[in-house]
Amino acid sequence: MLDKIIMYLQYPFVRYALIVGVLIALCSSLLGVTLVLKRFSFIGDGLSHVAFGAMAIATVAGLTNKMVIILPVTVISAVLLLRTGQNTRIKGDAAIAMISVGALAFGYLLMNIFSTSSNLSGDVCSTLFGSTSILTLTREEVWLCAVLSAVVVVIFVLFYNKIFAVTFDEDFSRAVGTKAESYNLLIAIVIAVIIVLAMNLVGSLLISALVIFPALSAMRIFNNFKMVTVWSAILSVVCAFVGMMIAILAGTPVGSTIVAADVVAFFACFLAGSIVRGARV
Amino acid sequence: MALITASDVSLGYDNHLIVKKLNFSINAGDYLYIVGENGSGKSTLMKTLLGLLPPISGSISFGDGIKAGDIGYLPQQTIIQKDFPASVREIVISGCQGRCGLRPFYNREEKKLADDNMKRMDIVDLKNRPYRELSGGQQQRVLLARALCATQKLLLLDEPVAGLDPNVSAQMYELIEKLNQEGITVIMISHDISAAIRYASHILHIGEKIYFGTRGDYLESEAGRDFLLRNKSEGDKNYA
Numbered sequence: 001m002l003d004k005i006i007m008y009l010q011y012p013f014v015r016y017a018l019i020v021g022v023l024i025a026l027c028s029s030l031l032g033v034t035l036v037l038k039r040f041s042f043i044g045d046g047l048s049h050v051a052f053g054a055m056a057i058a059t060v061a062g063l064t065n066k067m068v069i070i071l072p073v074t075v076i077s078a079v080l081l082l083r084t085g086q087n088t089r090i091k092g093d094a095a096i097a098m099i100s101v102g103a104l105a106f107g108y109l110l111m112n113i114f115s116t117s118s119n120l121s122g123d124v125c126s127t128l129f130g131s132t133s134i135l136t137l138t139r140e141e142v143w144l145c146a147v148l149s150a151v152v153v154v155i156f157v158l159f160y161n162k163i164f165a166v167t168f169d170e171d172f173s174r175a176v177g178t179k180a181e182s183y184n185l186l187i188a189i190v191i192a193v194i195i196v197l198a199m200n201l202v203g204s205l206l207i208s209a210l211v212i213f214p215a216l217s218a219m220r221i222f223n224n225f226k227m228v229t230v231w232s233a234i235l236s237v238v239c240a241f242v243g244m245m246i247a248i249l250a251g252t253p254v255g256s257t258i259v260a261a262d263v264v265a266f267f268a269c270f271l272a273g274s275i276v277r278g279a280r281v
Numbered sequence: 282m283a284l285i286t287a288s289d290v291s292l293g294y295d296n297h298l299i300v301k302k303l304n305f306s307i308n309a310g311d312y313l314y315i316v317g318e319n320g321s322g323k324s325t326l327m328k329t330l331l332g333l334l335p336p337i338s339g340s341i342s343f344g345d346g347i348k349a350g351d352i353g354y355l356p357q358q359t360i361i362q363k364d365f366p367a368s369v370r371e372i373v374i375s376g377c378q379g380r381c382g383l384r385p386f387y388n389r390e391e392k393k394l395a396d397d398n399m400k401r402m403d404i405v406d407l408k409n410r411p412y413r414e415l416s417g418g419q420q421q422r423v424l425l426a427r428a429l430c431a432t433q434k435l436l437l438l439d440e441p442v443a444g445l446d447p448n449v450s451a452q453m454y455e456l457i458e459k460l461n462q463e464g465i466t467v468i469m470i471s472h473d474i475s476a477a478i479r480y481a482s483h484i485l486h487i488g489e490k491i492y493f494g495t496r497g498d499y500l501e502s503e504a505g506r507d508f509l510l511r512n513k514s515e516g517d518k519n520y521a
Binding site for chain 2: 037038039157158159160161162164165167168169171172173174175176177178219222223224225226228
């Protein structure tokens with residue numbers, strides 16, 4: 001088996017895929033903690049569907065660089081969704097559901113009507129569930145991904161204390177002069193960027209797993225924000241790496257294997273958490 | 282000079298007027314209770330004092346070097362906080378966020394301030410405990426310590442004893458009274474009229490009748506007597 005791994009690692013596209021996968025997993029887990037705690041778990045899901053719709057438009061328009069459309073559309077949707085979520089929770093919920101299924105339907109409709117490829121269902125399936133595209137990344141795409149990930153991590157570290165404060169108690173933060181709206185906006189933009197990046201890795205239907213599972217797992221075991229954040233980053237990276245290795249060795253689809261690894265990790269943490277808590281009581 | 286002066290302030294949101302023509306002033310060292318029925322605009326007033334909501338008309342001015350950001354705020358607890366994974370220390374030090382401005386990390390001085398305020402609230406031994414596993418009274422002490430990190434002078438408390446049992450409430454009131462005696466001005470929203478009568482130096486009653494004055498005068502006033510009577514009969518109903 002080791003021989004096989006080494007053999008695969010000889011190929012640059014496998015190395016690229018591993019680098020990109022690990023970076024994406026790292027970024028998505030960092031903001032996952034905030035999104036889960038703010039009760040915005042579904043935002044990742046909604047946004048990924050928007051990204052799918054945008055991708056369909058880009059494909060139909062025949063653009064070679066689809067990012068030009070996908071990124072701005074997703075960022076704008078993220079800002080709008082987080083804004084409605086602030087007023088009333090139910091409205092926010094409904095808005096997410098509406099936008100997400102709407103975008104999904106229109107995306108598929110567009111791709112179907114203006115089909116350019118002979119294998120439509122294959123195309124749609126790979127956009128939804130992740131594709132082999134992560135194995136066909138170019139050097140430039142890897143660099144883009146690495147740079148964006150670095151930016152996300154730096155932003156997160158610099159604003160860690162503020163993000164904690166705004167997540168825990170927005171009213172208090174605003175009362176002491178923190179610009180909570182600006183931080184919400186920042187979080188929305190960053191999460192949109194992450195989702196667009198992650199679409200290549202796990203496909204648009206599975207992205208929210210990447211965002212919420214590591215955070216939820218870490219929350220089973222740890223009781224303070226710093227440890228939850230650190231542990232969810234570690235967990236996410238490990239799961240992504242293991243998932244990709246299994247996918248390469250066993251020939252399973254990359255996206256769903258990574259998510260499966262996250263689910264297994266969640267149950268492990270759930271059990272560990274119950275045992276630790278049981279012992280304490 | 283008064284710490285806070287409100288002149289002809291009307292409050293509300295979305296063009297919906299809740300409170301009309303409010304006049305009051307708070308001096309350093311006062312202990313003001315804001316009382317009134319549900320929906321009378323107590324929380325709206327609190328938000329306006331904090332600068333989160335502009336008044337519809339009138340003005341609120343701050344004296345004695347107080348800025349809107351210098352107020353220590355104790356909000357009501359939210360659902361999000363019930364299972365939030367955070368240690369006591371993480372929460373208390375987040376009270377220093379206003380001091381940091383854009384500086385990303387807390388400095389030594391702010392860490393010391395957090396430690397001092399935990400000592401003041403007698404929660405040092407809970408420092409590394411998870412917030413979500415504390416009792417209601419302990420949680421309120423943590424949030425009070427956080428509010429104290431934000432201010433030296435003025436505390437705004439929104440129903441600080443809501444949901445606490447009578448013993449714990451009494452301890453909380455004593456703690457707040459102690460802070461007031463140390464020279465911190467306290468403004469509190471409350472349903473608990475008996476506590477208001479016991480602890481307040483001034484009472485602001487908002488609702489159909491607006492009243493502002495010292496505790497003694499309030500008890501003599503029409504608004505005060507009405508409110509007391511109604512609360513008393515409601516209290517009796519609850520026991521019956």
